[in-house]
Every structure is written in C-alpha cells, then in structure tokens.
Amino acid sequence: xxxxxxxKIGNTIHIISFPDEEIEKGGYxxxxxxxxxxxxxxQVIDIQFANVPGIMEELLREPLIDDPVKGEDIDPFDITSxxxxxxxxxxxxxxxxxxxxxxxxxxxxxxxPSRTHSVIxxxxxxxxxxIAGITKSxxxxxxxxxxxxxxxxxxxxxxxxxxxxxxxxxTGKSHLSKLLVLGLIEHGATVIVLDLNGEYKNLGLNINGExxxxxxxxxxxxxxxxxxxxxxEVGLGVMMRILVHALDxxxxxxxxxxxxxxxxxxxxxxxxxxxxxxxxxxxxxxxVKDALFSRYYxxxxxxxxxxxxxxxxxxxxxxxxxxxxGGGAIIIDLSSSSTIDRQIIxxxxxxxxxxxxxxxxxxxxxxxAEEAHLYLRETYWDDIVTRMRxxxxxxxxxTNQPNTIKENIxxxxxxxxxxxxxxxxxxxxxxxxxxxxxxxxxxxxxxLPPHYCLILGEVxxxxxxxxxxxxxxxxxxxxxxxxxxEKGKS
Amino acid sequence: xxxxxxYATTPKYNFPQIRENMSLxxxxxxxxxxxxxxxxxxxxxPWIDLSNLQVERIEEQEDIxxxxxxxxxxxxxxxxxxxxxxxxxxxxxxSIKVGxxxxxxxxxxxxxxxxxxxxxxxxxxxxxFPFHITEENRKEIxxxxxxxSPINFGSSLFLIEIQSRLCNALEKWIQMMISRSVSDSIxxxxxxxxxxxxxxxLDTLAGILRNARNNSNIVLSFSKASTVRFLGRxxxxxxxxxxxxxxxxxxxxxxxxxxxNLRLLGKIYVAxxxxxxxxxxxxxxxxxxxxxxxxxxxxxxxxxIIFQGYPEALRLAHIFSTFTASDVIGIQRFIAREYGLKVxxxxxxxxxxxxxxxxxxxxx
Numbered sequence: 001x002x003x004x005x006x007x008k009i010g011n012t013i014h015i016i017s018f019p020d021e022e023i024e025k026g027g028y029x030x031x032x033x034x035x036x037x038x039x040x041x042x043q044v045i046d047i048q049f050a051n052v053p054g055i056m057e058e059l060l061r062e063p064l065i066d067d068p069v070k071g072e073d074i075d076p077f078d079i080t081s082x083x084x085x086x087x088x089x090x091x092x093x094x095x096x097x098x099x100x101x102x103x104x105x106x107x108x109x110x111x112x113p114s115r116t117h118s119v120i121x122x123x124x125x126x127x128x129x130x131i132a133g134i135t136k137s138x139x140x141x142x143x144x145x146x147x148x149x150x151x152x153x154x155x156x157x158x159x160x161x162x163x164x165x166x167x168x169x170x171t172g173k174s175h176l177s178k179l180l181v182l183g184l185i186e187h188g189a190t191v192i193v194l195d196l197n198g199e200y201k202n203l204g205l206n207i208n209g210e211x212x213x214x215x216x217x218x219x220x221x222x223x224x225x226x227x228x229x230x231x232x233e234v235g236l237g238v239m240m241r242i243l244v245h246a247l248d249x250x251x252x253x254x255x256x257x258x259x260x261x262x263x264x265x266x267x268x269x270x271x272x273x274x275x276x277x278x279x280x281x282x283x284x285x286x287x288v289k290d291a292l293f294s295r296y297y298x299x300x301x302x303x304x305x306x307x308x309x310x311x312x313x314x315x316x317x318x319x320x321x322x323x324x325x326g327g328g329a330i331i332i333d334l335s336s337s338s339t340i341d342r343q344i345i346x347x348x349x350x351x352x353x354x355x356x357x358x359x360x361x362x363x364x365x366x367x368x369a370e371e372a373h374l375y376l377r378e379t380y381w382d383d384i385v386t387r388m389r390x391x392x393x394x395x396x397x398x399t400n401q402p403n404t405i406k407e408n409i410x411x412x413x414x415x416x417x418x419x420x421x422x423x424x425x426x427x428x429x430x431x432x433x434x435x436x437x438x439x440x441x442x443x444x445x446x447x448l449p450p451h452y453c454l455i456l457g458e459v460x461x462x463x464x465x466x467x468x469x470x471x472x473x474x475x476x477x478x479x480x481x482x483x484x485x486e487k488g489k490s
Numbered sequence: 491x492x493x494x495x496x497y498a499t500t501p502k503y504n505f506p507q508i509r510e511n512m513s514l515x516x517x518x519x520x521x522x523x524x525x526x527x528x529x530x531x532x533x534x535x536p537w538i539d540l541s542n543l544q545v546e547r548i549e550e551q552e553d554i555x556x557x558x559x560x561x562x563x564x565x566x567x568x569x570x571x572x573x574x575x576x577x578x579x580x581x582x583x584x585s586i587k588v589g590x591x592x593x594x595x596x597x598x599x600x601x602x603x604x605x606x607x608x609x610x611x612x613x614x615x616x617x618x619f620p621f622h623i624t625e626e627n628r629k630e631i632x633x634x635x636x637x638x639s640p641i642n643f644g645s646s647l648f649l650i651e652i653q654s655r656l657c658n659a660l661e662k663w664i665q666m667m668i669s670r671s672v673s674d675s676i677x678x679x680x681x682x683x684x685x686x687x688x689x690x691x692l693d694t695l696a697g698i699l700r701n702a703r704n705n706s707n708i709v710l711s712f713s714k715a716s717t718v719r720f721l722g723r724x725x726x727x728x729x730x731x732x733x734x735x736x737x738x739x740x741x742x743x744x745x746x747x748x749x750x751n752l753r754l755l756g757k758i759y760v761a762x763x764x765x766x767x768x769x770x771x772x773x774x775x776x777x778x779x780x781x782x783x784x785x786x787x788x789x790x791x792x793x794x795i796i797f798q799g800y801p802e803a804l805r806l807a808h809i810f811s812t813f814t815a816s817d818v819i820g821i822q823r824f825i826a827r828e829y830g831l832k833v834x835x836x837x838x839x840x841x842x843x844x845x846x847x848x849x850x851x852x853x854x
Contacts, residue, residue, distance in 0.1 A: 052815070052816045052819065053814075053815030053816060053819070054814030054815030054816035054817060054818070054819075055814075055816055057812075057814040057815075057816075058814050058816055058817075069604075069610075069611045069612065069613055069806065069810075070610070070612055070613075071604075071612050071613030071614055071615065071810075072613075072614050072615070073614075073615045073616075074614065074615065074616045074617075075615070075617065075618070076519050076619075077519075077522070077618070077619070077620070077824065077828075079598075079617075079618050079620070079820060079821055079824045080820075082820040082821070082823045082824040082827075083816060083817050083819075083820030083821070084820070085820065085823070086816050086819045086820040086823055087816045087820070
C-alpha cells in the first residue's frame, strides 16, 4: 500500500491512492502514525480522481476530427506505465471516526497524523466490528460486508430502540425488515407487523410454500376475518380515540357518545346493535345525532367489531401465548382494508397494546410499521418515539418516502438502515439523521446497488457499514405483480 | 545542380519502417542508462515547471534576414488543394527538465511522428528517455550524439543546452529515418531549413534532405516565429490581408543575410493556408523545382486538415511529443523508484533572499 495522507479539514481526510489499491466507497482505513503511537480510523465516503496536473492536456491530445488517434509507443523504459499510473491516481474522501491507541478506541479525531511517515492501510470490516465492540449475544445475520465477510448485528441493539428502514422502491427494504422480524423472533421477541401490502403473511413458509421453522410462530391476523373485537374488549377510551382521531368526531358529539356508551355499559347492553339503537333514540341535537350515526356506520362497516364474543379475538391472550412460546410475530394484514379502516384498526390495536404494557401484562413489543403515514395519526408519531417507547413499544418504520417521517423522528432514531436513493430531495431528508454526517450519508447512499444498505447507529456502534442483505428462504409476496411477465408465461 | 526526382502518379503507402534502423535509440538508451546509473540512491529534487523548462530544441541561432525590393515579391494566390492521397508525415520532439541532483540535472526527451493514413491520424512516439547530465558526462554525451547533433567541442554549453542537443539529436535521427523509409510523401518539420555554414549540422541537414529527395519525398518546414523581415516588419505580416490559401515567394537574391555564414537549404515562402489562420514561414527543400515546391503545398492543403493555418499532423506531432505535468510526475516516479532516489527539497536561495520578488533568473 502506498496511500498517502494529503489533507485533513475537520473530520474530513483526503488520501491519495493509486489504481492498484483496492479501495471501495464505504471501506475503512487505518492511518497509523507510529511515532505518535496511535492510529486514526477513517471511512472512505467518496472516491474521486486526484487533481493531477496536466490531465486536461492529456485528454486534449486528440485531433480536430472525431476519430481518436491510434498509435504506438516505443518506450524502452516503460515510463508510460508510470505516467498512466499517476494519471489514474485517486483522491479518497474520508471521514474520521475516532482514534485507536493501545488497542482502545476513542472518538477523538482532533489530532493530525503525520503526512510523511504515517502508514495507511485497509481495515477489514470484520476487524472494525471487533475493535468497535459490536457484540453478538443475540446474533442476527444480515448478510455480508463489501469484503464478503459476514455481518452480524446484535438484536439487543434493536431493543428499546427506534429504527428506520428506508430506500427507493425495489431496493430491498421489506426484505431486510423480514430478516429483522425473523431474527428477533428467533431470540424470543414478540413482533407485531403492520403489513400494508400483505407481504409478511408467508413468513412461515419457505420458498417452495412448505412450512419452515418459523411457521408456528407466525400469526396472521386479517381484520374482519380472524381479527375482530367486541366493544367491551375495545373499551370506551380506545373507542373515543378512534372516534376523535381516526373519524374526526367533534367535541359535542364526542360528549354525547360517551353518555350513550356509559348508558349501555351500565345496563349490560354494550353491542353494535344496541349502540345503533341508542343513537337513534338518544335525545340530542339532530346534527349531533347525524354525526354520531355517520361514525357508527363507518365502524359497523369495518367488520372489525363483533357482538359475539366467540367471533372476537382475545388479543391479550394471543400476545401472552406468543411470549410464552418463546416469541413470534403477529402480522396484521392491512392489505384489504380501506384507509379509514386501517386507521381504526391501528388506533385500536396500539391503544390495546399500550394498555397491556402499562399494566405489565406483556413485556415488550417490537412494532414494524410499513408506510406508517398511511394509517398512523399525526400525534402518534411523537407518542411512539417518546411515551410508547418507555412502555415497551420499540418501533421500526419502513418507508420508501423518507419525507413522510418527520425530522425529529430521524433525529431520535437509534438505528437507520438506508437503501439506495438518488433523488436529491430524498437524500436531503435522510441526511438529517443525527447518527452520521450528511456528507457520508448522501455520498454513500447515492451509489448503493439494490440489496445493499448502509447501516447507521447503535447496532454498528456508530460506524457506518455497508451490508449486502442476504437472501431469505421464505415465500415472498412483496414482489410486484407484472402484466407482461404473466403474458409471457401464458 | 537540381537533382532530378521522379514522382509516382499514384502514391503508394509504405509508412514508416522506423524500427529497422534503431542505432540511435540503442545508443540513446545506453546513454540514458549510463548517465542515470551514476545517480543511484542519491538525492533528487523533482521539478515541475512546464512554462520555463520545456524545450522542443534549441534552434540554430538564426540572425535576422532582411528582404529587399517588395516589387519582386511574387504572390501566388490561386492555390488549389490537390487531394491526391499523398501521405503527410509530421515530426516533432521535445525535452524537459524533471529534476536536479547534487551534480547536475535530470531531463527527459521524447519524439513523435504523426501521419495521416486513410484519413485517420496515427502516431509513433519514441521515449521518454531520461538523462542525467553533469559537467562530467556532458562531453561524453555530445560525442555519442555524433552526426545527429554536431557541436564544436571548444564551445562551452550550459547543461540545459545539452538537454536541447539531446532533443536535437533525437529529432534529426527521426527525420533521417523517415526520409529513408517513406516515399512519395510530404514530410513536415518544425522550424526552418537553415544552418550556419560552419557547423556540422549543415551536412546532417543536407544529408536528410537528400535522402528525402531520393525517395521522392518533399520536406516542408514550418516556423512559428520567423526572423525574416521586410522594412523591419515581420514578413508574415505581409499576407495578413490576402485571401487564403496563398503564398508569397521570396527569391534568394532578395535576401540580405546579415550573417554571412548562414546557409539556406530551403526556399522561403510565406504561407497563409486558410482565412481564419495565422501566416507562417514555410521552408521547402530548395533543391526541388519551384513547381514541385508549390505542388507540395497544394498537396498539403488537399491531404491534411489545416487548422488556424497550421497542418494538423504537425500540430499533433507537437502535442504528442510535448510533456504535460502528469508526464513529468510519472517520469519522476519512475526515476525515484528505478534508481532508488531520495526525494529532497533544496532551499531556494533566490526565494529565501528575495521572498515573493525572487522570481526568474533560472540558471544564473
């Protein structure tokens, strides 16, 4: 290796490298200053051509016509190879991530390694993970690094944390999400997936459609089919949240509804049918009555609520069963639900989970929410990252529209899994993540190939690492149905 | 006496068998190796100063040539291009100082030949050849260069002049090889076809032109800066308002050579080859008949691109031989690696003494 330290401005380091040195964007380097007795660890965030003087003249050695000039060099000393070597010199733009002294890592990047006698060499990611102290107590194998070495994160890095998985369509977000879900349940965690497109339903089946080792741990709930609740199970508090937040019921009408609910509850008549009847008979302003009726029918048509307790799912029991059986995933299939139904279902379910957690009836939940902006009300976002986290709801947001997640969520995210983005607006949004500087994020994410992701945060001890996500032997449903592919088959 | 030459009606393409006679490059390589072997594991200060230290070659110092009698200048204005497929071959060389050692300078020399084959340009580059020139080895270098860069040994030369002699020698050798190995072609050189009658260079130049003629080639030499003057003005200014392509013929009798020992081996023309271009002095082998000289210019017009009044092949030969900064860095890298040189920066006394005013004065 003959890399040379050229410049250091703040935590940005410029290193001159030559074509025979295999350095990739995202790779790590050690700048070892033996005299100072310490080394700086830096990540290559961009590779540019070095500003070698005379390059422009070289490129202009062309005639006035379009054809390039062909020719031969009689170069007995083979100096041309040295000239070409120099012309292909590269400038590595790196970010410093700390100092290694006596085998111990510190975040100090303020010192200057010597330009003249520093030795620069590649730091394998595997070794970096050792140095950084990335534990593997609850391993989740994500795939491999750019250096083809395995990349294993510790599930405890997701515990109690807020995570974001984002990237352009078709880059592999859902795939990683499934991998994390399976990794978590393998270690006994309870996972709830808000499955917008019905693509997690087959997590219990392998690629051939046969049951896999997770099949007993995957519980698919389809609202209106095997996922219904009685009004009693829902409770007034949750119903009021649905009415106010999901169905925008005004204050006066809400008050009347509360009276009606209590009236029925006191008489042991709490059912959908009786609720409708009570609204019809209730002595109140006609406008209030109309407002209550329109919400009532919306609730009725969700098919999510049942009067018969046999039809109803005991959500609490299911969660306990999952916990007792050493973890599992509850997939809420929202693929057939309308927008308003989705909001009602999610509102209802989150309120239920919060109740159970606050009463210590269950331990903790890992919640995977795909495109959460389509069903999560505005005020819930902050609730999820603050209050609900304390109760034990550890959320992972998955989206291909990074601007649908608020800036403060990015700032508070503990782990971010970034797939490719090319749109400047998207890149700017994700660059707000507090776990790494904007330059690193934008430069690396822009060039990530499909199925490669940049991992930032706690699971990688804040050393951004590029991972190629491994394939899963599960039946996928997330693939887009194609018209021409089907035509071809027929 | 004008030698009789025969021009084939259909020019046959037979370009350069330059590799057949490699005697000079062999000697060049030996000389390079010998000179460089002396500097093993010594200190070396690399240089990149393209503006000051790039020399194509030091021309034979030509004195001012005055032209008398404007009435007798004959303008040939109806020059028709002759696109008959005549091969156009251009030659140029260049050298550059790439560093200094404790005992001398290190330079590199490179030559280029460019020809137009089936409307496509091709090139052959020779070098770069690195040399370590010192007070001790300069005589040896000059003696080895022999006929290609004759010099009076009595005269003392700066080391930088030895560098240009090396460049000269390579150029003359390439010119010799091309004149021998091609036929029915137009060969373009950079500079003029003049020499001081006392120097051995005259014989070399005459020999190359003779070889060229023997193979039915015509040598045209383009000067970017001419010393020919008319009433104190540059002769090239006379054509600036004439419609191109046109040439101005300057009879030898009209010339007053202020330096009596200057010998002209070329007939001097002032050529304005296109309207948007510059005017150049063009020397054509004077041993050829006038008609042939003019046809040669017409063939050049018909078989090469003329950009800004200058033949594209010659422009490319210049470009391919010239050193760029990245070339220099590559050569310095080769030298440092191959000979285990220790790269140092010696203090610049001029800069140390005069600070920002310490410019220029290289060599003094």
